[in-house]
Amino acid sequence: MEDKKKVIFSGAQPSGKLSIGNYIGALKNWVDLQNDYDCYYCVVDMHAITVRQEPAELRRRTLETLAIYMACGIDPEKVTLFVQSHVPAHAELSWVLGCYTMFGELSRMTQFKEKSRKYENNINAGLFTYPVLMAADILLYNADLVPVGVDQTQHIELARNIAQRFNQVYSPTFVVPEGYVTKAGAKIMSLQDPEKKMSKSDPNPNANVNILDSRDDIIRKFKRAVTDSEACIKYDPARPGIANLMSIYSVFTGKSFEEIEREFDGVGYGDFKLAVGEACADTLAPIQERFNQLIADKDYLDSVMKNGAEKAARTAYRTLSKVYKKVGFLPYVR
């Protein structure tokens, strides 16, 4: 019988060490969704080169990112797990979709504006057309849902617009995808500047906790987390430092904000931060153990990538050939 499960696509860039922001905002949800959906999870290495990367480092991080996905619980038997550059259809569809994306739309992307400020010596065309490649990722698999953190929602809105435009110019071709953002942890903030998103490319190592950080580092970083001077643990979005730590603690312990407020009633920030650090380290310890086993087994990871790319390519080329036909490319008779 044909598999009628809804389709999910998501990915993360191997552009730095994956943080607990990536874990909470994305990976954890990917794991939760893998039993009920037909999931495509991708390491988006082509997106990573929009910012200059050291080649050997990019190769190492791409493999590590794949192993982290699996260590977090992504099961390559259940999902299609692959590396973006292994499926050329992503680049091919991206070119076509670029011709249906307006310069003005891309100019309005806040991430482009932010990154242009951050990398002012390398405002390359790839950085500008980045969201088109992201739309191609999603539309190739006709994804219904795209689980992401809140920072990616503008890109998903653009992917929807591109899909709708293409469908209108030709005939229904793409599923118009929906973003899937969970309330808890949609945006984990920097531990050093809680007004700013926790980012894997933050130059201050104390700002983010990485999935592979040692227990001591995790606890030290939480101890140094910037809070405020109110000395009470109560959830209030106007107090971003405490709100962020409470969100993180809530995700790692499953406790609600009310429960956390009761647990830490009258307790000082020092003890609270230690508790958050311990809860985080306890959750990450088994993930790190699995990661160490996986990363030592290169042959296994190679086979996962190969199977994933083959499976992804079958779906991707079905979509691409439909698109090529609709736009009027002459079939290539072999």
Ligand code: TYM
């Ligand atoms: P990337 O690599 O920056 O992040 C991967 C995922 O982690 C989420 N995330 C966060 N969530 C909560 N709090 C944070 N501090 C935080 N930081 C990151 C991101 O929202 C994302 O879900 N363009 C994407 C990668 C991509 C993609 C796609 C995603 C390429 N193609 C197609 C979905 C579908 C990116 O740079 O994510």
